[in-house]
Amino acid sequence: MSRLSPRALNCAPSPTLAITAKANQLKADGHDVLGFGAGEPDFDTPQHIKDAAIDALAKGKTKYTPSAGIPELRKAICEKLKTDNGLDYAPGNVIVSCGGKHTLYNIFQAMVSEGDEVVIPAPYWVSYPEQVKLADGTPVILQTTDETNFAPTIDQLKAAITPKTKIVVLNSPSNPTGAMWPRATIEALAELAIQHDFYVISDEIYEKIVYDANEFISIAALGPEIKKRTFTVNGMSKAYSMTGWRLGYVAAEAEYVGAMNRLQDQSTSNPTSIAQWAGLAALTGDQSFLAEWCTEFDARRKLIVAGLNGIDGLSCLMPEGAFYVFPKVSALYGKTTPEGKTLQSGDDVADYLLATQKVAVVPGSGFGADDYVRLSYATSRATIEKGVARIAEAVAALK
Missing domain, CATH: 3.90.1150.10 (Aspartate Aminotransferase, domain 1)
Known part of the structure; x- marks a missing residue:
């Protein structure tokens, strides 16, 4: 046994x-293997970001930090969310974790209980349903196809919601398809969340990598009621080619961030200190x-x-x-x-x-x-x- x-x-x-x-x-x-598997940019981390990590090492910034991240980085994340997404958050609404995957894990652990349903449109990133199960929740898979450009229809979303629905996962642009949800569908999801009082995890890790005239929409920016119900997830891995640095973050209501902070206190504690200073340089430095x-x-x-x-x-x-x-x-x-x-x-x-x-x-x-x-x-x-x-x-x- x-x-x-x-x-x-x-x-x-x-x-x-x-x-x-x-x-x-x-x-x-x-x-001679040609690898198309890894989901990480092949570009090197920009030099000014690496220099910030070297500088942090030289200055001895190698000790424990607050579990939720250094104040300077959390403040910079708030400024980024305001500038890029039109979202007003205070540092107490933000927690920095060991990558976007860890951020999502913390959310599911803090918010999901046995019997809760989490609606996950498919195709989905591989870790969503597994992390829901690790939190004793039930993944509800909402199947989409290439006929709708891998976005759920509004009718599909409405049909998937039950009294047990706790969270709906939104990932646009998407891993694995690269598809983006139409504005009307995102607005409909926001209305459903308010009407049925469930939460939305908006995984925005690919927000900077958008093509043509496609519009990136941060669902929490659609109004104060949906903002209260949204976990805005992002990180440094994709936009800044910092996959190995392991820095992710979420902005949400302070009560929920506090719960995630307690979980992080008892699991990983803080993300790597020097990576955080590099992350600060990523957000505040040259973006060209x-x-x-x-x-x-x-x-x-x-x-x-x-x-x-x-x-x-x-x-x-x-x-x-x-x-x-x-x-x-x-x-x-x-x-x-x-x-x-x-x-x-x-x-x-x-x-x-x-x-x-x-x-x-x-x-x-x-x-x-x-x-x-x-x-x-x-x-x-x-x-x-x-x-x-x-x-x-x-x-x-x-x-």
């Missing part, structure tokens, strides 16, 4: 981390590189979508934000590989591409959408071109 707790036994591993680990092992074994990065991401976006749509059997929408594409691969089901295996799922397709072409993509099953695979285009154009060519070769070999 296992001595592990039910929560540990029921928690699924992250497929994105798993595929990245598998690709890295193949690279270590000497294979963001436009340059988005221009390059945009070029990669167009390159990879055109390439994938040029492969018979693949269908890929143009993402509106973030740095992922989510091509549909179900037209390949029923086909047989040269090795004699019949493809029956997105997992099979991902395994086939990695085994035969050394192209690492993440199967859609981990995102609640088995007929798709996810590729990150946070990599060079040369890698994209080579990867698309290898995928085309693999598809052409099917019978």
Whole structure:
């Protein structure tokens, strides 16, 4: 009989981390692997941010800080939210945690009890439902499709709400699809939250990576009543290429932030001190590189979508934000590989591409959408071109 707790036994591993680990092992074994799995910018952390961390080290800023983060960083986050999102918060409404993932974990632990339902539109980021289950809540998956650009309809949202609904998760731009919710849908969600008195977690980690004329909307800015019910989540990982620095934050009502602070007191305590000073430099320093990065991401976006749509059997929408594409691969089901295996799922397709072409993509099953695979285009154009060519070769070999 296992001595592990039910929560540990029921928690699924992250497929994105798993595929990245598998690709890295193949690279270590000497294979020419093209990795499209990792959800992190390939740009280096800007120098002024690294310099701030070096300066913090030199000045001995290496001790414990308040669990919720240094006052200077929390104040800078408030200023960022005011300037970028039109949101008024005091430092007491903000807590800094060890990455956006940790921030979300704290929210679910603080707010969700057994019997509570959390509505999660699919395709979803892999950790949302697992973190809800770790809080003894019930994930309610709201399935969307490419026919609605992976955004739920207003009618779908209304139908998903029950007396047990505690939270609805909003992630726009989305991981894994890059899709953005229309303004009318976000406004409808705000109205439903007020009417039925549930909360919204607005995961805004990709807010700075938006293309064309698409409009980023922070739902808490739609009015005071929805602001009271919103957890505005963000972090340094994507916009500032600081994935390994592990800095995320949330702004919410002081009562809820206080509860998360108590949880953090007894778990991690403060995020790394030097990372916090670097985060302060990220928010208050030069932002011009963001436009340059988005221009390059945009070029990669167009390159990879055109390439994938040029492969018979693949269908890929143009993402509106973030740095992922989510091509549909179900037209390949029923086909047989040269090795004699019949493809029956997105997992099979991902395994086939990695085994035969050394192209690492993440199967859609981990995102609640088995007929798709996810590729990150946070990599060079040369890698994209080579990867698309290898995928085309693999598809052409099917019978």
